[in-house]
Amino acid sequence: MKKFSKILSFIGIFFCFSFQAISAEKIEYLKTDWSFKGLFGKFDRAALQRGYQVYTEVCSSCHSMKYLSYRNLAEKGGPEFTEEQAKAIAASFEVVDGPNSDGEMFTRPGKLSDKFVMPYENVKAAQAANGGAYPPDMSVLAKARGGGVDYIYSLLQGYEDPPVGVNLDDGVYYNKFMYGNKIKMANQLSDGLVEYSDGTVASVEQMSKDVTTFLMWSAEPHLEARHQMGFKAIVYLIILTVLVYFSMKRIWSRIETEV
Amino acid sequence: MSDHQYTPQSKFGKWFNDRLPLLTLANHLTDYPTPKNLNYWWTFGGILTFCLITQIVTGLVLAMHYIAHADMAFESVEHIMRDVNYGWLIRYIHANGASMFFLAVYIHIFRSLFYGSYKSPREIIWIIGIIIYLLMMAAAFMGYVLPWGQMSFWGATVITNLFSAIPLVGEGIVTWLWGGYSVDNPTLTRFFTLHYLIPFLILGLVVLHIWALHVPGNNNPVGIDIKKPSKDTVPFHPYIVIKDGFALLMFMIVFAFFVFYTPNILGHADNYIEADPLVTPAHIVPEWYLLPFYAILRSVPDKLLGVVAMLSAIFILAALPWLDTSKIRSAVFRPLYKQFYWILVADVLILGYVGAMPAEGLYLLIARVATAYYFLHFLVVLPILGFKERTLPVPLSITEPILAGSPNLATARENKRLDKLK
Numbered sequence: 071m072k073k074f075s076k077i078l079s080f081i082g083i084f085f086c087f088s089f090q091a092i093s094a095e096k097i098e099y100l101k102t103d104w105s106f107k108g109l110f111g112k113f114d115r116a117a118l119q120r121g122y123q124v125y126t127e128v129c130s131s132c133h134s135m136k137y138l139s140y141r142n143l144a145e146k147g148g149p150e151f152t153e154e155q156a157k158a159i160a161a162s163f164e165v166v167d168g169p170n171s172d173g174e175m176f177t178r179p180g181k182l183s184d185k186f187v188m189p190y191e192n193v194k195a196a197q198a199a200n201g202g203a204y205p206p207d208m209s210v211l212a213k214a215r216g217g218g219v220d221y222i223y224s225l226l227q228g229y230e231d232p233p234v235g236v237n238l239d240d241g242v243y244y245n246k247f248m249y250g251n252k253i254k255m256a257n258q259l260s261d262g263l264v265e266y267s268d269g270t271v272a273s274v275e276q277m278s279k280d281v282t283t284f285l286m287w288s289a290e291p292h293l294e295a296r297h298q299m300g301f302k303a304i305v306y307l308i309i310l311t312v313l314v315y316f317s318m319k320r321i322w323s324r325i326e327t328e329v
Numbered sequence: 330m331s332d333h334q335y336t337p338q339s340k341f342g343k344w345f346n347d348r349l350p351l352l353t354l355a356n357h358l359t360d361y362p363t364p365k366n367l368n369y370w371w372t373f374g375g376i377l378t379f380c381l382i383t384q385i386v387t388g389l390v391l392a393m394h395y396i397a398h399a400d401m402a403f404e405s406v407e408h409i410m411r412d413v414n415y416g417w418l419i420r421y422i423h424a425n426g427a428s429m430f431f432l433a434v435y436i437h438i439f440r441s442l443f444y445g446s447y448k449s450p451r452e453i454i455w456i457i458g459i460i461i462y463l464l465m466m467a468a469a470f471m472g473y474v475l476p477w478g479q480m481s482f483w484g485a486t487v488i489t490n491l492f493s494a495i496p497l498v499g500e501g502i503v504t505w506l507w508g509g510y511s512v513d514n515p516t517l518t519r520f521f522t523l524h525y526l527i528p529f530l531i532l533g534l535v536v537l538h539i540w541a542l543h544v545p546g547n548n549n550p551v552g553i554d555i556k557k558p559s560k561d562t563v564p565f566h567p568y569i570v571i572k573d574g575f576a577l578l579m580f581m582i583v584f585a586f587f588v589f590y591t592p593n594i595l596g597h598a599d600n601y602i603e604a605d606p607l608v609t610p611a612h613i614v615p616e617w618y619l620l621p622f623y624a625i626l627r628s629v630p631d632k633l634l635g636v637v638a639m640l641s642a643i644f645i646l647a648a649l650p651w652l653d654t655s656k657i658r659s660a661v662f663r664p665l666y667k668q669f670y671w672i673l674v675a676d677v678l679i680l681g682y683v684g685a686m687p688a689e690g691l692y693l694l695i696a697r698v699a700t701a702y703y704f705l706h707f708l709v710v711l712p713i714l715g716f717k718e719r720t721l722p723v724p725l726s727i728t729e730p731i732l733a734g735s736p737n738l739a740t741a742r743e744n745k746r747l748d749k750l751k
Contacts, residue, residue: 109590137407206602210407213593214601249611289601292410292417299418300589307585311578318571325365325563 097247099220100227102279106286109301112294113287118149120266121284124277127264129208132200132255134188137209138288141182147294148287156182163187201241203254212282212289219282221247226278229257357543362562363569364549366727370440371547372576373433379577380430381535385528387423395475397521399514402477403603421592427469428595429584431618434462438646443670445658446548452650454541459647461534466619468527471520473616478600483613485512485520491626494633511606551727552659561727612687620684621677625703627688628696638700645707652707654715662721666714673706 105114122143125135140160143151151159160180165187168175180187189205190196197204206214215221228247232238238252245253259274266272287293334356337346346352394413396405409416438458441447447455470488474481489506493499508515546557555561563569587595595617599610615623625642629635645652660667676699683696 137404137411142411210601214598216598218598296417296421296589296592300585303585303589304582307578307582311575311582314571314575314578318575321567321571325568 099217099224099247101220102223102275104219104283104286106283106293109297111297113147114283115150116268116270117280117283118287119151120268120270120277121280121282121287122149123266124264124281125208125284128258128277129281130186130189132189132196132205133208134190134196134205135186135209135288136188136207138186139182140180140184140186142288142291144182145291148291149284153182160184201254205255208285208288210289212285214289219286222285223278223282225253226259226281227274359564359566360558361543361565362546362558363565364547364555364561364727365563365568366549366551366561367547367569367572368550369572369576370436370443371549372573373437373440375573376433376577376580377430377437378535379580380426380433381528381531383426384423384430385532387419387426388525388528390419391423392525395521397475397518399477399517399604402475402517406476418588421588425584425587425592425595427472428616428618429580429587430465431469433580434465435618438462439674442649442673443660443667444548444550445552445653445655445660447650448653448658449650450545451542451548454538455650456647457534457538457541459643461531461538463643464527464531464534468524468531469616469618471524471527473600474517474520475524476600477517477604479602479604479608479610480597480600480613482512482604482606483610484615485516487613488615489516491632491636491639494636496633513606548658549727550659550661551724552657552661553723553726555727559726614685617681617685620682621680622684624680624684624696625700627684628693628700638704642700642703645704649707649711653711655711655718655720656715657720657723659723662723663714663718664721665718669706669710669714673703676702676706 105112105117125133140156140163143149143159144153144156160182163180163184164177165180165184166175167178170176190199193204212219212222217224224247225245228245230244230246232244232251236244236251238244242252242254243256244251259277261273264272264277270276290296335353337343337352342352391409394405394409394416396402406420409420411417413419441455441458470484474485489503489512492506493503495502504510506516507513508519546555546562549555558564593601597614614620622639622642626635626639629638655663655666657663660670679695680699680703683692683699686692688696
């Protein structure tokens with residue numbers, strides 16, 4: 071009987087490993103060092119600012135970020151532009167407001183409290199302009215894709231000529247990291263596409279990393295506060311646990327039972 | 330027994346307590362004689378109470394900011410995550426709290442299975458527990474729908490569609506549940522209402538669960554009836570309170586790690602995409618704690634029978650006190666049951682795993698074998714085992730028959746082994 075159960079558990083373990091093997095067939099994403107990973111992970115301020123620049127100059131012509139406001143750009147834990155810089159950024163966008171007292175809609179320069187201006191009026195307009203594919207909103211994109219930041223980082227650098235035998239329709243591109251390898255977004259990044267004011271060389275790799283960092287922040291704007299509080303909370307809990315452990319030992323020492 | 334019984338001293342206190350003895354209820358709770366050999370698997374009752382309170386408190390705050398409308402739900406969750414003060418913390422505690430709740434309840438249930446806590450005279454405690462578990466699954470499922478992401482929407486579609494398997498009236502019931510011809514705003518608002526209601530039903534049942542527990546008292550690792558109070562028991566306060574507190578703190582460290590460092594690992598990435606009725610996700614998977622039942626559902630080729638199998642898998646647990654024919658409670662003295670117990674644990678884990686995988690090929694085959702074994706365990710193995718198994722001799726009390734007076738189970742086991750060698 072005992073043997074029987076041992077055999078069964080071995081079979082179980084074997085299956086677990088073979089499952090691992092099956093699920094390990096996933097594509098390997100490109101790896102890079104993310105400053106925001108780990109117990110004390112923080113965003114690289116300069117990367118966030120550069121990432122914002124890439125987003126505005128490249129991505130934002132198609133991709134909205136509807137949950138972000140210009141004030142977020144100056145908030146703690148984010149790109150931390152100064153308030154003046156954030157105001158200037160906001161003012162560089164035309165925002166539709168209204169209706170005014172005459173019942174007319176009007177445009178005015180953006181304010182800190184405005185949401186990021188959307189590239190298209192609505193989803194249909196976005197689809198019409200992009201061959202039927204809706205460029206997803208990027209506010210929480212880094213959390214909305216299986217591989218997260220690694221996936222986005224890889225995807226931006228994953229454009230290749232299609233292998234022999236793969237036929238692509240017009241407006242469809244080959245990307246080795248895309249699910250099914252076919253993507254309706256053309257390769258957007260090329261070396262030197264943007265000009266970084268801090269002198270960083272705008273290689274494709276650098277821009278991918280910067281904009282992905284920016285997307286991680288936009289998806290998790292309180293990540294730094296979370297990491298900081300988490301460390302304090304866990305240290306506090308551990309100290310309390312140790313104290314309670316010794317109190318418990320002391321109390322249980324009154325009776326002849328191990329706890 | 331604790332030496333100081335509380336009696337109200339003030340005039341108002343006496344007056345009140347004579348009419349409703351709430352003030353002296355504490356005496357019962359502090360004195361409550363608890364077996365002194367309870368191990369840490371017994372601390373999960375307290376942990377579960379903590380989980381329930383945490384979910385209710387964080388849920389209340391979330392409900393103040395959440396908007397139950399198909400067009401605004403997703404946005405309001407983002408509003409909570411971004412603009413509400415510590416909204417991210419409250420939401421992550423609530424979302425991960427659900428997983429922690431289920432982790433604790435599974436340990437609690439499997440502890441009961443191992444030590445035979447469901448057996449006479451504790452059948453009612455067990456059955457109330459199963460109802461709580463059912464309500465937990467309902468609450469968790471509806472809660473997962475509220476953020477109105479892709480998995481919310483499609484999970485709700487798949488699960489509510491199960492009712493269409495009912496012959497004749499199935500389609501009508503589904504339309505009635507949806508409040509329309511697809512999962513939409515009416516579905517969301519009623520799910521929100523029920524999600525808000527169920528925790529309070531659970532709270533009421535938890536009171537009954539504890540009340541029913543306090544009639545026969547706790548089972549214990551040896552699984553024998555003990556005299557109460559006696560030297561086999563300790564008063565609940567301070568002994569069990571501090572021990573439960575210690576275990577709870579350990580649990581909270583794990584909880585905190587999830588909340589602060591991997592808050593989204595237990596969720597599905599697709600739920601950060603706003604619900605779109607026109608786009609079906611590649612794989613629709615429920616939350617991890619429902620996966621074993623999902624695997625059972627999919628392992629049956631017929632829809633109606635699949636639903637029946639899935640529901641039976643849960644309801645069969647309610648019949649467990651009568652399916653298990655053994656008079657001996659604890660698996661410690663049931664060498665065969667102990668092995669079948671661990672096979673069942675492995676079986677449920679395998680079911681959980683294949684539940685997350687696509688239902689095809691090898692996975693489907695494994696799911697079918699594991700489903701068959703699940704029912705075999707409860708319907709065949711357990712009833713027969715009670716008659717066939719040669720159990721080990723059970724001690725008369727927790728303390729007495731054991732050398733060196735140790736109620737420690739490891740020592741007890743060692744003694745058993747020595748006895749056998751003689």
